[in-house]
Amino acid sequence: xxxxxxxxHKVKRADGTFxxxxxxxxxxxxxxxxxxxxxxxEEWDASAELFNKRHKNYLQDNRLLLKFKExxxxxxxxxxxxxxxxxxxxxxxxxxxxxxxxxxxFFYFWNDLIQEFNSAGRTGNARIHNExxxxxxxxxxxxxxxxxxxxxxxxxxxxxxxxxxxxNDGGISLxxxxxxxxxxxxxxxxxxxxDIYPFKNYKISKLKSKPAKRALDFTEIMRIVKMDISKHPxxxxxxxxxxxxxxxxxxxxxxxxxxxxxxxxxxxxxxTRSKSKGNFNITILPPVRDILNYFKARSIGTKxxxxxxxxxxxxxxxxxxxxxKTLSKYNKDLKEIATICNIDKTLxxxxxxxxxxxxxxxxxxxxxxxxxxLGHQNLTITQAYLKELDSSxxxxxxxxxx
Numbered sequence: 001x002x003x004x005x006x007x008x009h010k011v012k013r014a015d016g017t018f019x020x021x022x023x024x025x026x027x028x029x030x031x032x033x034x035x036x037x038x039x040x041x042e043e044w045d046a047s048a049e050l051f052n053k054r055h056k057n058y059l060q061d062n063r064l065l066l067k068f069k070e071x072x073x074x075x076x077x078x079x080x081x082x083x084x085x086x087x088x089x090x091x092x093x094x095x096x097x098x099x100x101x102x103x104x105x106f107f108y109f110w111n112d113l114i115q116e117f118n119s120a121g122r123t124g125n126a127r128i129h130n131e132x133x134x135x136x137x138x139x140x141x142x143x144x145x146x147x148x149x150x151x152x153x154x155x156x157x158x159x160x161x162x163x164x165x166x167x168n169d170g171g172i173s174l175x176x177x178x179x180x181x182x183x184x185x186x187x188x189x190x191x192x193x194x195d196i197y198p199f200k201n202y203k204i205s206k207l208k209s210k211p212a213k214r215a216l217d218f219t220e221i222m223r224i225v226k227m228d229i230s231k232h233p234x235x236x237x238x239x240x241x242x243x244x245x246x247x248x249x250x251x252x253x254x255x256x257x258x259x260x261x262x263x264x265x266x267x268x269x270x271x272t273r274s275k276s277k278g279n280f281n282i283t284i285l286p287p288v289r290d291i292l293n294y295f296k297a298r299s300i301g302t303k304x305x306x307x308x309x310x311x312x313x314x315x316x317x318x319x320x321x322x323x324x325k326t327l328s329k330y331n332k333d334l335k336e337i338a339t340i341c342n343i344d345k346t347l348x349x350x351x352x353x354x355x356x357x358x359x360x361x362x363x364x365x366x367x368x369x370x371x372x373x374l375g376h377q378n379l380t381i382t383q384a385y386l387k388e389l390d391s392s393x394x395x396x397x398x399x400x401x402x
Contacts, residue, residue: 004072006035006049006065013038020044020065022072026088033095035068036111036143037061057142064143071095106145107137109191110182123320124254124274132178135162147192150179152202173207180204214351215358216343221246223341225287232340238333241306242352244291248282249373250353253330257308257323264292264305278375 009021009032020037023030043055050065051058075095079086110133117126137143139161155176162172180199186192216224225246229239245251251259254274263271269282284292292305300307308326309319331348338347345351353374360370371379 004069004076006069008039008041008044008046009034016040018044022068024072024076024088024091026091029088031088031092033072033092034111034115035065036107037065105143106147106150106182107133107143109147109186113182113185118317121316123316126317127320127324128174129178129182132175135175136179147183147186148196150183150198152198155179155198155202169207173204176202176204176207214346214348215354216345216347216351217355218359218362220341220343220345221355221359223343224337227337227341232336235333235337235340237307238330239337240291240294241330242334242337242349243287245349245352246356247285247288249280249375250356251280251282252353253327253349254323256306257304257326258319259305260303261296261305262303273375276375280375 003023003025005023007021007023008018009023010018012018015038017038017040020035020039022033022035024033037051039051039055043051043058045052049069050062055061072095075091079090110129114126114129114133117123117129136145136158139158159172159176162175167175183192183197183199187194187197224239225243227239229236232239241253241256245253245256248269251271252273252275255271258274259269259271263269264284267284269284269288270280271282272279295305295307298307300310302309302312304312309322314322327349334347334349334351338345357370357374360373361367367379
């Protein structure tokens with residue numbers, strides 16, 4: 001017999017709220033299915049499994065919760081009739097988007113997608129979608145939204161709303177591309193018809209903005225590499241992370257935080273880039289070797305090279321949360337490093353990658369070599385990459401930077 005309840009899932013969010021979830025327990029195994037609601041504990045009646053009167057719109061939101069629970073009982077009963085010993089995973093499959101009578105409601109469908117991303121370990125995607133979800137929910141003023149309601153006019157008003165909050169073309173484009181991705185998923189799953197697709201006429205391409213130059217030139221990079229970090233001990237680790245990234249062809253922070261000692265073999269680092277899934281085989285240059293030796297001598301006993309993940313066997317969501325927290329501090333430290341080194345450009349974690357490419361370009365390295373160094377699939381990407389920058393072979397090219 002399964003036990004089905006609506007509960008507050010004890011995973012506290014940054015704003016102090018907790019997710020309202022459907023909890024299904026069968027044969028001592030439990031699954032949580034998140035609803036679209038997050039609530040403060042004082043707004044929740046645990047015994048009734050409903051919002052109390054302190055919650056805004058508690059009557060209508062409670063009706064939605066009851067529908068959610070009714071659907072769970074119905075699916076359970078159907079599975080029970082077919083096979084009394086059905087597995088919890090079968091319930092999960094039946095409960096997901098394709099069998100959801102609310103699936104044509106935009107926020108319900110989107111919420112399930114976010115859950116799918118988290119379940120698949122695609123926590124970065126989940127975070128981007130969740131941020132866009134919350135932005136649209138705030139604009140819409142409720143969770144009542146049909147796919148058909150999202151028209152060109154609706155998207156234009158949402159764009160205006162985002163601009164009123166200080167949004168720029170890049171940020172607005174990301175929000176719109178995320179909404180477009182939800183539509184594409186819904187069409188691919190036969191949830192909606194392609195006839196209502198609003199992005200035939202609402203063109204995200206119009207939101208292109210000229211990106212600010214993010215690369216440092218070689219002299220600026222050398223100011224950072226050679227700065228007297230002993231005068232600024234609180235910046236020591238962030239300084240080493242940036243120098244390491246630069247001399248490993250711009251390894252990004254997501255790959256640094258996950259880099260394991262097992263990926264280092266002799267004078268090589270082997271890793272797969274999280275963003276492009278390209279495989280890299282990088283020769284360890286002297287500055288990188290010094291940094292590896294430093295952290296090896298101060299290992300905190302985990303499998304990771306850098307003391308960014310503080311224990312092994314974290315879940316993808318825990319890793320994503322830790323990455324978000326440590327990246328924020330890292331970028332804050334880099335701003336201070338830029339000031340100390342008299343660099344008036346914005347310095348962030350990603351600047352190391354741009355600066356690596358820019359420095360090679362300054363030294364006359366051929367574009368095709370830079371392209372392979374960065375792991376680009378074709379020269380067109382590299383040419384676009386270098387266009388906005390100041391004005392074996394791969395290892396030899398990297399050694400020019402020493």
